[in-house]
Amino acid sequence: MYIRFVNYLDAVNQYRKSKVSNRNFLIILAVVVGILAGLAAAVLKSLTHHIEEFLQSDWHWKYKYYLYLFFPLIGIFLTVLYVKYFIRKSKFETGLTPLLYAISKKSSRVEPHNIYSQVITAAVTVGFGGSTGLEAPIVTSGSAIGSNLGRMLGLSYREITMLVACGAAAGIAGAFNSPIAGIVFAIEILLPEFTIPAFIPLLLSAATAAVVARLFYTQQLFFLVTEGWKVNALAYYVVLALLIGLFSIYFTKANYAIKGFFYKVKHPYAKVIVGGILLGGMVFLFPTLYGEGYITIKSLLRGDYLAVIDNSIFADYNQIPALVILFTVVTIFAKSIATLVTLGAGGNGGTFAPSLIMGGLIGFIFSYTVNLSGIAQLNTANFIVAGMAAALSAIMHAPLTGIFLIAEITGGYVLMVPLMITSAISYAINRGVQKHSIYTKALADKGELLSHEDKDTTVLNQMKLKYLIEKNHIQLRMNDLLFLKMNEILKSHKNICAVTDETGDFKGVIYVEELFREMMQIEERENITAQHLVQPAPAIVYENEDLKLVLQKMEQNNVWLLPVVTDQNIYKGFISKTAVFNKYRALLMRQADYMN
Template identity: 70%
Template sequence: MYIRFVNFVDQLNQYRQSKISNKNFLIIAAVIVGILAGLAASLLKGITHKIEHFLQTDLTWQYKYYLYLLFPAIGILLSVLYVRRFIRKGKFETGLTPLLYTISKNSSKVEPHNSYSQIITAAITVGFGGSTGLEAPIATSGASIGSTLGRFLGLNYRETTLLLACGAASGIAGAFNTPIAGIIFAIEILLPEFTIPAFIPLLLSAATAAVVAQLFYKEQLFFLVTEGWQINALGFYVLLAVLVGLYSIYFGKVNSSIKGAFYKIKNPYQKIAVGGIMLGVLIFLFPTLYGEGYITINNLLKGNYTAVISNSIFSEYSHFPAAVIVFTIATVMLKSVATLITLSAGGNGGTFAPSLIIGGLLGFIVSYTINVTGLAQVSTANFIVAGMAAALGSLMHAPLTGIFLIAEITGGYVLMIPLMITTAIAYLINRSVSKYSIYTKPLADKGELSHHEDKDTTVLNMMRLAPLVERNYLAFNENDLLVDRIAEILKSKRNVVPITTEEGKFKGVIYIETVLAQTMKPNEMSLKLADLMEEVKPVVISADLKVALRKMEQENVWVLPVVNGYGKYIGMLSKTSIFNKYRDILNQQSY
């Protein structure tokens, strides 16, 4: 049955290629990806908000509010159980970092299960109060749809990568109803190289996803902002930008600390228990940390300035401006902690939405403080919007995405100049401390990040050592006599002969020049091969290919022996096989 299906797909692709070029077909495929990603975005938002509504409104029990301490842990537990029960063959990862790795090292092959598993786990995590966002999961889901369709249609790496980016852009466009921001997100974050022909498929897929999502989910995310900005407030926008930039640095430090702490906990259920309890306590004290947190930002945009504190146990102090400011500052500092605990404990989500909430709250703190102290009178809504753009742009190292996303979802095009100023300054502050974003730093630390300005590094990152090992070299035992093996050595037409021990462990190599020299000395033909051997340090098969190439250059050799983790000989790695694979990848990437 499977073979017949594969044959049918091959015949379909051959017919399609004979009727329409890949460049033109990409447009059709992009629209299909947009439709599917738009449906996925609607489904994710719908399920998540249904769970939230049931737990917060429909569930009627006099003691239900005590369960708010447990809801986040329950959501993380269900998410982990789903992954462990239903995703056994594939690998499940959260966030945008795995997508960047897939483009850089795995030929843009996103596992198909991500198209639905990301939706299920994210909806459960966030619906039960996990303090994270839905945007990274829906971007991954859309990317999986694009990648799977590209491979199903037999497209090359570059075309599959483009469809992957179309899926991610469509996911963002569908989630926020922001097609322009979706396109810019794909260009800034995912695409290794941007070319004009790629713009049309991205445009069509993002626009299609936004339309489809609107058909099924019409709820407006944020209250629209239409009030213009005042030039005398420019200095305060700069102050906000500095604060957001400094906070983004703090976020990075907290990110490393919390992930490092949870990494030491090996038992997944212990992680859930520790993370769930910590998260439950934080949400109990600071209700704004529950779920995505967009409701609070919406209330603030509408002028309800006590929304942050009003539903907490400190609500009786909501009429004191100082209490509102202090409580909001505490909420901002703990939002990153709650988000990272949710993710580290096993929940699914991303830092996309939390960065918006953090930036919005920082904008509120600055503007509210200015107004209350009488320094000036500024628009609180405008500062909230500017803070969101600055936080997103600095944390993700994607300033254009931050600017256009916020402008689209709030209608704040009249604030374009403040958005540009705050986002640029916050981004530069973060970039001055950290060369990489929170998404790219883990890959950069491992040497697995694509460098768009360095084509060689990008291609080498996509290559693995193991498939390039040549295993057809004749290997001989160190105790073998030269006279017994010389005929086989000369017939092998190899200039290097690997030598092993009785147990198969690599010992060294004999060069053909040495063997030929010995043929001129008939009296020494009874020597053991070990007597002619030269020691060469092998490379482990799990090593990075760039390490092997560097070793070849340092030792001025064309081939290197390859061993397993126990030192047993496997085969030889040659520059010829590396260069051939390099050329194949370059050909795959060209239209």
């Protein structure tokens, strides 16, 4: 059955290649990806909201409120169970970092199970109260659709990568009903380079996903009522941007600290218990932390400034302004911890929505405090919106995405100048301290990040040394008689031989030119063994080393060829500059075609 399916696909491919150009075919596929990703976004949002509504409204039991402390734990536990029993043959990863790694090091291969597993696990995690967002899972799901559709149809790396980006753009467009933000996100986060031809597939994919999602959700996510911005408030927008820039640095550092804590907890169910109980306790004290948290921001934009505290156990004190301010500030930091705990404990989601919530709350509490002090009268809704854009820009290192996303989902295009100012400043502050975002730092530390800022390193990071090892060099044993190996050495046409012991342990090298000279000068040449002429290699390359380091070793020792060994010093072959440069040139040609 499988063979017949493959043969059928091959026949279809051969036919379409004769009738449709690759460029036009890619546009058709972009629309297909947009439709499927839009449906995936609609399914994820619908499933999540149905779970939330069932737990909070439809399910009637007089003791159910005692379970609210444990709902997040249950959601994370169900997610971990699903991953353990339904995803066995491949690794399940959350967030955008694995997607960036797939583009950088796996030829844009995204595992097929991500199409549905991201939807299921994110819906369960967030529906039961996990304090994360749905955007990263739907981006991964959309990208998986594009990747596997491209691979199934036998497309090239550049075409598959284009469909991966189309899937990501469609995911954002479907989740937020914001096609422009989807396109900008794909360009800013996923595509290392961008030219105009890439814009057409992205545009069609994002627009199609937005249309499909709109068939299921017609309401705008946020409603902003504003008369615009005032020049005399610009200084306060700058101060807000400074605060959010500093907060984003804290959030980035907290991300690594909490990840490190859960990494030390080896047993997966221990992570679930620790994280679930901690998260349940925080949700009990701060109801805003439940799920995505968009409801609170909607209330604040409507002018309900007590929404943060009203549903908590401190609601009776909502008439005390100082307590409202303190409670909101604590909620902001609690949201950051709750998000990271959810992810660290095994839940699925992303930091996209939490970034918006935290930024919106900072914008609210800043303007609310200034208004109470009497220093000035600021438009609170404007500052909530600006705070959302600034936080997203700083945390994700994506200022354009922050600006256009917030403008689209709030209808706040009239606030474009404040959005630009706050996004730029907060991003600059975070970038000044953190060169890489929370999505890219782990890859950058391992040298696995695509970057158009350092073309050489980017291309070298795409290359794997183990595929460039030359194994056709003569391998001599220490006790081998060189006289008997001369014919084999001559036929190899190599100027260097490796010398090992009987177990393959690398001992050194013999240069053929020197071997010939010695054989001509010594009378008892029949008795000369490899041990007599072996000498240490100028340097040794380990099979897992980065090629940038390998080239540095070659330059330092002024050599064109070096031996490659395992960590146990077992000889594997030689690596040459010629092989590295040939592969480098091939990858440059592939990237030149990437966006053309």
